[in-house]
Structures are given as C-alpha cells and as structure tokens.
Amino acid sequence: MLKNAQTVQPVHAQPVVSTGSVVGQVSSVLAVIVLLILACGWIARRLGFAPKAVSGQALKVSASVQVGRQERVVIVDTADARLVLGVTAQQITHLHSLPPVSPEEQASQQAAPADFRQLLNTLVKRPGKPQ
Incomplete structure (x- = not known):
C-alpha cells in the first residue's frame, strides 16, 4: 500500500430541484387551503353562524334608533303595515302600527344617490370659505 497516497473523496453535488415539482407543491398546498376555507364556510352555515338568505323582502327595517x-x-x-317595535336583548314589544308606505314615498326613498361630482362639491365647500 502507498502511504503517501491521497484519498479521493467524492464531490457531492447539490440536488437539482425541478420547477415542475415546486409548482406542484405550491399548487397542492393552495388547493388544500381553498378546500379548508370552503369546508369552514359550509360548517358555519350548517351550524347557523352564517346569516340565512331571505327569499323575499317580506320584512324591511326602514329606521332604527338606539334608545x-x-x-x-x-x-x-x-x-x-308599518310596525314600530321596541327591541331589547330579551324581547320585542309592539309599540304602534302605522299605515303602509305609499308607492310615491317608496320611490322617493329609493331615489338614486347624488353623483360623484355633487358629493365632491359638497365636501369641498366649507362654511366661511369663499368660492
């Protein structure tokens, strides 16, 4: 045997990571997260945490005041009819009945809001500021 012989150690190359495997891993993790969010939403709806969709507009709260x-x-x-109700944490009390809203009043309540230009002008105009 040679006493002065150098031992050759193998050179370890870094493993090559293909972009396909990285994309596959990221997309699979993303799919799991989306499925988890959908499952949580389904569970919340089944347990009653999510509000239920109302099929019609049979009832509509037109005004509310904190007392x-x-x-x-x-x-x-x-x-x-229009009902005036007192609402507490424990009960709902009927206070008064009003006649139903006429179609003209409903149309005026649902009138289109002011356009952006008018809203901006009212915000820019301040009392005491000359125009």
Missing part, C-alpha cells in the same frame, strides 16, 4: 345600551326602537315595513 339605551341594548334597547332600540325600529320601524319595520311589511306588506300591509
């Missing part, structure tokens, strides 16, 4: 810390007075529009 106390947990007390409110609300006006609810129905097909044949």
Whole structure:
C-alpha cells in the first residue's frame, strides 16, 4: 500500500430541484387551503353562524334608533303595515302600527344617490370659505 497516497473523496453535488415539482407543491398546498376555507364556510352555515338568505323582502327595517345600551326602537315595513317595535336583548314589544308606505314615498326613498361630482362639491365647500 502507498502511504503517501491521497484519498479521493467524492464531490457531492447539490440536488437539482425541478420547477415542475415546486409548482406542484405550491399548487397542492393552495388547493388544500381553498378546500379548508370552503369546508369552514359550509360548517358555519350548517351550524347557523352564517346569516340565512331571505327569499323575499317580506320584512324591511326602514329606521332604527338606539334608545339605551341594548334597547332600540325600529320601524319595520311589511306588506300591509308599518310596525314600530321596541327591541331589547330579551324581547320585542309592539309599540304602534302605522299605515303602509305609499308607492310615491317608496320611490322617493329609493331615489338614486347624488353623483360623484355633487358629493365632491359638497365636501369641498366649507362654511366661511369663499368660492
């Protein structure tokens, strides 16, 4: 045997990572996250945490005023009357009945909002500022 012989150690090359495997890993993790979000939404809806969709507009809260810390007075529009209700954390009390809203009043309530130019002008105009 040779005493002065150098031992050759193999050179370890870095493993080559293909872009296809990286894209596959990222897309699979993203798909798992999306499926997890959808499953959480489905569970929340089944357990009653998500609001249920209302098929029609049978009831509509047209006005609401906070009276106390947990007390409110609300006006609810129905097909044949407007109800003034007192709402607390424990109960709902009927306070008064009003006649139903006429179609002219409904049209005026649902009128189109002012355009952006008018809104901007009202915001820019300040009391005491000359124009």
